[in-house]
Amino acid sequence: MTxxxxxxxxxxxxxxxxxxxxKRILDVSSLKIVSGEVLSVIGPNGAGxxxxxxxxxxxxxxxxxxIYFLGKKVGADMPPLDYRRCLAMVFQEAxxxxxxxxxxxxxxxxxxxxxxxxxxxxxxxxLEQFGIVHLRDRSAKTLSGGEAQRTSLARAFAIQPQILxxxxxxxxxxxxxxxxxxxxxxxxxxxxxxxxxxxxHDQVEALRLSDRIAVMNEGRIVQIGPPAEIMNHPxxxxxxxxxxxxxxxxxxxxxxxxxxxTIAVSKNSKTPLAHTFPGGGAGAETSVDCSLLTFPKERGxxxxxxxxxxxxxxxxxxxxxxxAERAEVSLLEAAGQVQPGxxxxxxxxxxxxTIYPGWRHERSSARNVFPAIIDRIxxxxxxxxxxxxxxxxxxxxVTVQSIEDLGLRVGATVIxxxxxxxxxxxxxx
Amino acid sequence: xxxxxxxxxQALSLLISLDPEVMGITWLSLKVSGTAxxxxxxxxxGIGTAVALTTFPGRQIVVSLINTGMALPPxxxxxxxxxxxxxxGPFGALEILYTxxxxxxxxxxIATPIVMGITLAAMQQLPRKLRLQILALGATRFQMVWLLxxxxxxxxxxxxxAGFGGVISEVGASIMVxxxxxGYTRVLTTATVxxxxxxxxxxxxxxxxxxxxxAFAINLVLTRVQQRERPR
Numbered sequence: 001m002t003x004x005x006x007x008x009x010x011x012x013x014x015x016x017x018x019x020x021x022x023k024r025i026l027d028v029s030s031l032k033i034v035s036g037e038v039l040s041v042i043g044p045n046g047a048g049x050x051x052x053x054x055x056x057x058x059x060x061x062x063x064x065x066x067i068y069f070l071g072k073k074v075g076a077d078m079p080p081l082d083y084r085r086c087l088a089m090v091f092q093e094a095x096x097x098x099x100x101x102x103x104x105x106x107x108x109x110x111x112x113x114x115x116x117x118x119x120x121x122x123x124x125x126x127l128e129q130f131g132i133v134h135l136r137d138r139s140a141k142t143l144s145g146g147e148a149q150r151t152s153l154a155r156a157f158a159i160q161p162q163i164l165x166x167x168x169x170x171x172x173x174x175x176x177x178x179x180x181x182x183x184x185x186x187x188x189x190x191x192x193x194x195x196x197x198x199x200x201h202d203q204v205e206a207l208r209l210s211d212r213i214a215v216m217n218e219g220r221i222v223q224i225g226p227p228a229e230i231m232n233h234p235x236x237x238x239x240x241x242x243x244x245x246x247x248x249x250x251x252x253x254x255x256x257x258x259x260x261x262t263i264a265v266s267k268n269s270k271t272p273l274a275h276t277f278p279g280g281g282a283g284a285e286t287s288v289d290c291s292l293l294t295f296p297k298e299r300g301x302x303x304x305x306x307x308x309x310x311x312x313x314x315x316x317x318x319x320x321x322x323x324a325e326r327a328e329v330s331l332l333e334a335a336g337q338v339q340p341g342x343x344x345x346x347x348x349x350x351x352x353x354t355i356y357p358g359w360r361h362e363r364s365s366a367r368n369v370f371p372a373i374i375d376r377i378x379x380x381x382x383x384x385x386x387x388x389x390x391x392x393x394x395x396x397x398v399t400v401q402s403i404e405d406l407g408l409r410v411g412a413t414v415i416x417x418x419x420x421x422x423x424x425x426x427x428x429x
Numbered sequence: 430x431x432x433x434x435x436x437x438x439q440a441l442s443l444l445i446s447l448d449p450e451v452m453g454i455t456w457l458s459l460k461v462s463g464t465a466x467x468x469x470x471x472x473x474x475g476i477g478t479a480v481a482l483t484t485f486p487g488r489q490i491v492v493s494l495i496n497t498g499m500a501l502p503p504x505x506x507x508x509x510x511x512x513x514x515x516x517x518g519p520f521g522a523l524e525i526l527y528t529x530x531x532x533x534x535x536x537x538x539i540a541t542p543i544v545m546g547i548t549l550a551a552m553q554q555l556p557r558k559l560r561l562q563i564l565a566l567g568a569t570r571f572q573m574v575w576l577l578x579x580x581x582x583x584x585x586x587x588x589x590x591a592g593f594g595g596v597i598s599e600v601g602a603s604i605m606v607x608x609x610x611x612g613y614t615r616v617l618t619t620a621t622v623x624x625x626x627x628x629x630x631x632x633x634x635x636x637x638x639x640x641x642x643x644a645f646a647i648n649l650v651l652t653r654v655q656q657r658e659r660p661r
Contacts, residue, residue, distance in 0.1 A: 059561045081569060089565035091558055098580055107576075108566040159567065 008071050010035040010195050011056065011163055016065035018055050018219075024063075026051045026219045033163075033197065038189060040206035041199045043216035044242065049199035052216065053165045056197065057087050069162075085112060088161035092168040094148035096140035101132060101151050104140050108159035126154040129188055146177035150184075157188060164189070166198035170205060182208060203243055207231070215239050231349075233424060240347045240426060247348040249392045253338045254331075260420060263332040263346055267391035330391045333367035334423035345426040350385065352422035353396035357406050358413045366417035370394075374412050377403065388416050436634020443635050444642075450612075455639055458616040461529050462597040465536030466544075469592050472537075473544025474585065478578060480545075481552030482560070495549060498542025503535075507605030510535040514606065527608040532616070535602035540592035547591060551584030552577060586655040590648050597644055617643075 009032035018026035026048045033039055041049045054060045056067060058080050067074040067083075074083045088108065096104045105123045114122075127133045130150040135143065143151065149169060156164055169185075170178040186209055189196055200206055206213050207227050214224040215234075223235045234240035240248055251263040332346055358371060372390030379385075383397040386408065394416055398408065408414065443451045480491055512518055514526040514534075525531050555577060563573045578585070600618035607614035609623055617640045624633035 054561065057565060059564055081567070084564060085567040087565060087567075089562065091562060093556060093558060095556060095559050095562040097576070098583075111566055111568045111572055155566070165565070 009033055009068070010037075010070055011197075012068040012071075013056055014066045014068070016052075016055050016067070017063045018051055018060065019063040024219060026055055028052060028065075028219075028221055031056075031214075031221065031224075033195060035162075035195055036193045037212065038196045038198070038210045039212050039214060040210035041197065041214045041216055041221075042201065042203055042206050042242070044201065047216040048219040049201075049216055050167055051219070052221075053089070053167050053197060053199050057089055057163075057165050058083060059089070085159075086162040087165060088156035088159055088163075089165040089167065090149075090152050090156045090169045092171050094140075094143075094145075094152040096143070096148055096151055096155075098141060099139070101127070101135045101138050101140055101143070104151050105154045105158050108155055112159065122158055122160075123154075126158045129157070130154045130184055145173055146181060149173060149181060153181075153185060153188075157192070157194075160192075162195060164194050164196040166196060166200075168199055168201065171201070178205075185209070203231075215242065217242075234347065234426065236426060237345050240345065240424075247346075247350065247353075247394050249332070249346045249348070249394075251332065251344055251346055253340050253342045253344060255340050256338050259335055259337055261334045261336055261338050261425065263334055263344060263423075263425070264329045265332055265346070265392045266329055330370065332423060333420040334425050335421045336423075336425045338425055338427065342427055347424040347426060348394065348418055348422055350395040350397045353388075353394060353416055353418045355386065355388070355396050355398065355406075355408070355414045355416045357408075358415055365419070367420040368423070369415060369417040372414055372416045374408060374410050374414060377408065377410060388414070390416055432630045433634060436631045437638055439631045440635035440638035444639065451636070451639065453612060454615050454617055454620050454636070455643065457529065457614075458597060458618070458640075459643065461532050461603075461616060462536060462593060465533045465596050466540055466589065466593040468533070468537040469540035469544045470589065473541045473588065473592070474548045474578065477545040477548025478552055478574060481549050482574065482577070492549065495542055495546050499546040501539055501542060502601070503539055503599045503603075504601035504605065506535050506538050507602030510538065510602065510606045526606060527610060527614060529607070529614055531606040532603050532614060535606045536596040536599060539599060539602060540596050543595050544588045544592045547588035548581070548585060551581040551588070554584070555580055583655055586651055590651050593647060594644060598640065 011031075011033040013028055013031040015030070016026060016028045017024060041052060043049050051060070055062055055065075058067060058074060069078060069083050069086065072078045074080055097107060102123060105126055106119050109119045109122060124133070127136055130153055132147060132150050132154060135147055135151070140148065140151065149172075153169070166185075170181060173181065182205065188194075189209070196209075198206070198209060203213075210227060212225060213227050213230045214221045215230060216222065217238055223230060223239050230239065231243050234243055237248060249265050251265040253261050254264050255262045334346060338344060354366070355372070370390035372388035372394060374386055375389050375393075376387040377384050378387070379400075380397075383399055384403050386396045386398050386403075388394040388396060396416060398406075402408075406414075477495070480488065480495070510531065511526065513520050514523070514531055515521055516524075516526070525534075559580065560573060560577065563576050568576060598618065600622055603609075603614075603616055604619045604622065607616065607619065609615050609619040615623075617636055621633050621636040621640070624630075624636060
């Protein structure tokens with residue numbers, strides 16, 4: 001991906017396309033995976049994650065495109081069977097054979113014609129690694145979900161794959177089981193240095209395991225990069241909402257000085273933000289010097305479908321700060337390089353928003369401090385998701401304890417604050 | 430009721446005394462039906478698996494035909510096999526009408542769709558992703574099919590039982606193409622029909638009981654194998 005990639009990719013897909021029923025369900029122009037890397041593929045249902053995995057592993061026929069394994073073109077420089085024998089795959093369902101755990105773990109080796117004494121020692125090692133030695137002679141049909149998936153993983157690792165494909169391997173498991181299995185998988189992956197590609201819809205899983213994350217939507221990879229980059233710098237609104245940025249506010253840049261932008265956000269706009277976001281490419285951080293204080297002319301494409309009661313877009317820009325004083329717009333401070341006049345989405349992760357009761361006077365170093373009314377409080381595990389209305393929607397994570405300590409309840413007025421660096425701006429296409 | 434009781438008594442005495450004629454009839458029944466079942470297993474599992482694992486135009490029609498074939502009336506099969514093997518028929522030159530081979534052919538035709546239909550259903554019941562999983566384990570196409578058949582073995586055991594049960598108890602085709610020739614093509618069912626029509630109810634009942642005992646014994650063995658495979 002980057003220019004200074006040190007190694008030959010172990011796996012490379014070029015211009016891969018898969019059609020089904022006349023519809024293109026996969027369209028990936030280029031994907032390179034280096035040896036030892038763990039890549040997670042995230043995206044909503046039907047995004048093409050499974051299809052990507054099955055295409056890369058050559059379990060399904062490609063409509064178009066080529067797969068290269070260590071530089072060799074599969075199907076031309078190396079037979080597909082030889083390629084498949086360098087891989088292993090674990091599905092959401094354990095898909096075990098109706099036999100013992102031992103025979104299941106041994107099955108891949110048996111298929112390859114490995115000699116029995118060798119099989120015994122490999123299988124025993126894998127059974128141990130995944131903590132299922134005691135299940136060795138049990139019938140696979142009697143296993144619990146977690147035990148079955150452990151067996152499936154041990155079976156995959158038994159063939160010492162060069163690339164391991166994992167298709168939602170933990171989706172069907174309960175949280176504690178998933179947790180322990182995730183840990184074991186991570187350990188075995190790291191100690192063996194196995195390259196892995198995992199499809200998941202769970203971003204926490206992806207964050208935990210991967211070196212890079214690829215986000216898919218409608219058969220395409222929309223963004224690929226290190227986890228932090230994906231989480232904190234989503235390139236478009238789709239990714240931003242998918243990776244859990246709970247607050248996405250539409251606004252317009254009124255000024256930008258030394259990397260600190262002031263964004264006008266229209267107040268009390270009841271209509272939710274446009275969910276269509278022009279795919280790909282958009283929103284790359286600009287390096288343009290935006291020390292201009294003047295507000296450029298409205299962009300043609302931004303003015304077309306605005307309703308007249310929208311103060312930001314219907315009022316000449318020069319009056320924006322006046323409008324803020326009249327409380328028709330809110331002004332956010334955000335760190336980033338943008339151009340005045342640009343339309344942006346401001347993404348604020350709920351864990352970056354702090355709230356405290358209105359009666360308490362706290363000095364905060366945060367640049368953004370707003371009074372807000374609590375709309376809803378939704379329990380979410382150890383946290384409560386607090387939906388706020390500060391003229392614009394805002395979501396904060398608050399610990400259960402704090403909810404009680406601060407006496408937070410629906411309808412109460414609080415002060416919400418977040419730092420300028422917590423606001424991630426995505427340029428509106 | 431006395432007749433039935435007498436019949437059962439006679440059946441036991443025929444069995445215990447190892448009556449050579451009864452033994453001969455029983456052995457021929459087992460041989461003919463066993464061979465027919467074996468043939469039907471090869472064809473039925475082969476084609477059933479192929480149809481289950483592939484898609485092609487007209488597949489639904491083929492599946493419907495197989496399912497219809499499962500209910501093929503033996504007399505209809507007997508009729509057509511007779512016509513084909515008749516001296517002036519297309520295979521008349523083989524001169525196999527009224528031989529045990531003719532019965533085997535007719536019974537194989539009856540059992541094959543049964544085995545095929547059950548195989549088809551069994552293979553389709555396997556999770557679709559299992560095929561991908563097997564390929565991902567590095568299997569060749571041939572290894573994949575073999576592993577899938579092994580995976581469906583419990584259901585396939587049922588196919589064996591249904592196929593064998595269907596033909597050992599079948600009479601229409603056997604009598605039409607075999608002719609119930611004493612000591613040559615007389616099997617348990619045709620003998621039972623004959624003894625009944627002669628009014629020898631006790632012998633008929635004895636033969637019927639023997640038939641039941643064998644059907645039970647063979648199914649018991651197969652069931653035990655099947656249940657042993659099942660997890661406890």
